[in-house]
Amino acid sequence: MDTQKLSVEAIKNGTVIDHIPAGLGLAILRQFKLLQYGSAVTVGFHLPSKRGKRKDIIKIDGVHLDDDAANRLAVFAPNATVNDIDNFAVVNKRTLRLPESISEVFRCPNSNCASHSEPVKSFFSLRSIGEQTKFKCRYCEKTFGRDAVIEA
Template sequence: MNAKQLSVEAIETGTVIDHIPAGLGLSILNQFKLLDYGSAVTVGFNLPSKTQGSKDIIKIKEVLFDEKSANRLALFAPEATVNLIENFQVVRKLHLKMPDTISEVFRCPNPNCASHGEPVKSRFYVRQHQGQTRLKCHYCEKTFPREVATEA
């Protein structure tokens, strides 16, 4: 492979999630149900990165993310970028911002929370505290580090 050859095939139209920390690509693919769009998805793992050493990348053909969808990724990979592609060119680069609330992504770790026995969608308020992302459950009002909240 020559130095200018791409490791992952280019797409004509769609979304590229780039600069995902190595090892998180599969988790993001599953968590955000990226295969459910019914579009071609290309995933690269442990690709070389000048800034990160190695990274993962996800390309979704013919699906364009909006800012709200893109910002949900910030809970997993705040340094990731979302590139919108048209005619093989990046037409817009979305830099992620932490959302104020997040629904249906995490499950409350509190076993006594009403969200466990009731037919309600999970909902958390996202807060930053001393550089750490914390989630406050809408139902039980308990706050947890993001890493403790389990994926729904």
């Protein structure tokens, strides 16, 4: 008898975002509007991981993320993988790369920034310094850490 049991149900076709740091799955769902597709979404929180730590996982039925959308997830989960599923099998496994810029996802933490009072879409240049991600706002040109931008 097979004693292996899936903690989160398998999907036939779609995308699996795996190895999300535990506790960040809900933030990724919200920030990246993953519910907007109208597809079934399955989320697992604080699941055991073969890498030794706990993880979150998101499965989106019938939706395949392009490379740009997948790489935007690196802002939250740089070590996550995005798996394309076809007929219950992984057909493509992508590791994430931090994009050079990101727009329309976060607000600038600077309350004096023009992006708060003008009809413009937020836009940040991104760069990685060691383990840290830095966001530079196009409008006020201030640089912020990831946590400051996420909480804004």
